[in-house]
Amino acid sequence: MAGEAESREATWEGPVLRTEHLTRVVDDRPLVEDVSIAVELGEVVAMVGPSGGGKSSLLRLLNRLDEPTGGTVFLEGRDYREIAPRELRRRIGMLLQQPFLFPGTVAENLAFGPAARGELLATETIAELLERVGLGGYADRDVSRLSGGEAQRVSLARTLANGPEILLLDEPTSALDEAAQLGVERLICNIIRQQQLTCLIVTHDPEQAERMAQRAILMENGRVVESGPMSEIKNA
Amino acid sequence: MLSRLFSDPLQLGIAQAAVTILLALAVVYVARRREVHLERETLISLLRGFVQVVAVGSILVLLFRGPSWSSVFVLLLMMLAAAATSARRARDIPGAFAVSFYGIVVGSGVVIALMTALGAIDPRMESLIPVGSMVIASGMNSNALALERFRSELTANVGYVEAGLALGATPNRVVVPYVQAAVRAAMIPRIDTLRALGIVWIPGLMAGMILAGSDPVYAAIYQFVVVGMIYAAAGLTSLVATLLIRSRAFSPAEQLVLGSQR
Numbered sequence: 001m002a003g004e005a006e007s008r009e010a011t012w013e014g015p016v017l018r019t020e021h022l023t024r025v026v027d028d029r030p031l032v033e034d035v036s037i038a039v040e041l042g043e044v045v046a047m048v049g050p051s052g053g054g055k056s057s058l059l060r061l062l063n064r065l066d067e068p069t070g071g072t073v074f075l076e077g078r079d080y081r082e083i084a085p086r087e088l089r090r091r092i093g094m095l096l097q098q099p100f101l102f103p104g105t106v107a108e109n110l111a112f113g114p115a116a117r118g119e120l121l122a123t124e125t126i127a128e129l130l131e132r133v134g135l136g137g138y139a140d141r142d143v144s145r146l147s148g149g150e151a152q153r154v155s156l157a158r159t160l161a162n163g164p165e166i167l168l169l170d171e172p173t174s175a176l177d178e179a180a181q182l183g184v185e186r187l188i189c190n191i192i193r194q195q196q197l198t199c200l201i202v203t204h205d206p207e208q209a210e211r212m213a214q215r216a217i218l219m220e221n222g223r224v225v226e227s228g229p230m231s232e233i234k235n236a
Numbered sequence: 237m238l239s240r241l242f243s244d245p246l247q248l249g250i251a252q253a254a255v256t257i258l259l260a261l262a263v264v265y266v267a268r269r270r271e272v273h274l275e276r277e278t279l280i281s282l283l284r285g286f287v288q289v290v291a292v293g294s295i296l297v298l299l300f301r302g303p304s305w306s307s308v309f310v311l312l313l314m315m316l317a318a319a320a321t322s323a324r325r326a327r328d329i330p331g332a333f334a335v336s337f338y339g340i341v342v343g344s345g346v347v348i349a350l351m352t353a354l355g356a357i358d359p360r361m362e363s364l365i366p367v368g369s370m371v372i373a374s375g376m377n378s379n380a381l382a383l384e385r386f387r388s389e390l391t392a393n394v395g396y397v398e399a400g401l402a403l404g405a406t407p408n409r410v411v412v413p414y415v416q417a418a419v420r421a422a423m424i425p426r427i428d429t430l431r432a433l434g435i436v437w438i439p440g441l442m443a444g445m446i447l448a449g450s451d452p453v454y455a456a457i458y459q460f461v462v463v464g465m466i467y468a469a470a471g472l473t474s475l476v477a478t479l480l481i482r483s484r485a486f487s488p489a490e491q492l493v494l495g496s497q498r
Binding site: 063066087089098 | 402406490
């Protein structure tokens with residue numbers, strides 16, 4: 001998988017992810033309107049702004065959980081509508097606000113993505129992924145016995161098990177209590193740094209955006225209002 | 237008492253219907269005294285039910301005089317009506333009528349055809365149509381239950397469905413638990429019917445056969461055959477309907493459209 005990433009890196013030099021006039025209108029209400037952004041390889045970008053500003057809607061469009069009503073997204077220069085949705089979603093992993101773990105064990109959850117492609121996730125890989133999210137030895141634990149923070153860590157490991165090139169994080173700590181929030185945030189930061197993942201994170205917390213991202217995009221009423229370092233956005 | 241007063245079957249039938257209507261009106265009166273108002277609905281339903289059933293009886297008289305192959309058209313018409321009724325319960329599901337029709341045709345149609353071919357149902361119209369209607373009605377109910385349950389499961393589990401999709405799973409894979417729940421929910425009444433057969437409930441067909449002078453043991457066994465067919469039709473219909481509705485719940489780009497609020 002690392003080899004594949006290197007070869008892509010060698011052949012593609014532009015932004016790894018780019019949107020062009022991306023729009024989604026539902027019942028005459030624009031959720032995302034004419035958004036054109038570019039994200040470079042390895043960049044961590046925070047999407048900030050008020051609730052209902054279109055941040056999460058934009059993230060759903062990037063993962064193609066929703067269909068744009070206008071514009072499109074380019075993944076390494078290729079229109080994402082040319083990529084099979086399943087392949088696209090494997091390459092652009094998404095961590096939702098809530099973990100939504102499937103009934104069963106932690107290991108079964110981690111194996112879900114690879115199994116969907118007919119691949120078997122090795123026991124050692126599961127153990128390694130769980131170590132990475134600080135849950136070593138949790139493989140056989142039933143997900144109903146996990147705390148909120150643990151469940152979100154499992155959800156992160158489950159997304160990573162797919163070997164994504166880009167990680168979309170939709171307020172990954174907002175459903176957790178304060179203590180768990182910091183732990184999960186730190187864990188995500190470490191993983192992004194270690195794996196040099198390209199990452200877009202939606203957050204309503206400007207401090208978290210500053211801690212986690214190199215750049216922020218401010219969204220209001222479905223539109224991009226400002227883009228730049230968090231210090232500039234805060235003063236805008 | 238009524239049979240002593242009326243010797244003509246038609247007059248006897250009208251008298252029996254009148255007594256039944258009086259009984260229903262008495263219930264409406266008692267309910268009204270308790271401030272439960274059923275007057276309008278009951279009157280309309282009584283009138284509608286009476287007219288419908290008499291119309292069907294009259295049509296059957298005409299049909300029974302026709303060639304036996306015409307029963308296929310009658311059963312097909314029943315399946316169309318069943319699909320329309322059942323689809324009304326799932327109005328917001330795209331293509332609910334087509335799904336219901338295919339489900340009922342495959343479920344009930346296959347069972348009726350197979351059992352007729354095997355000789356378990358008498359192919360004469362006066363036997364095929366009443367038994368066929370029971371099987372179709374079972375398909376209709378199971379179809380409605382399955383579709384309704386599938387929709388409500390999907391609506392309640394949007395997060396899990398989208399989590400599965402976001403991990404690159406196919407729509408068919410992510411809805412497996414909800415298809416299972418829908419089929420199970422549709423089958424519970426049929427399983428209970430089989431379980432309670434003869435103990436809690438002596439069904440109409442068996443009662444009718446006994447009243448018409450058939451051997452009670454044969455009537456009981458034949459009723460079991462019919463209930464078995466009803467079970468099979470319910471199972472097949474709910475399976476086919478949920479498998480068909482599954483694909484309609486998602487867009488071609490594998491996005492959840494049914495139950496999603498976005």
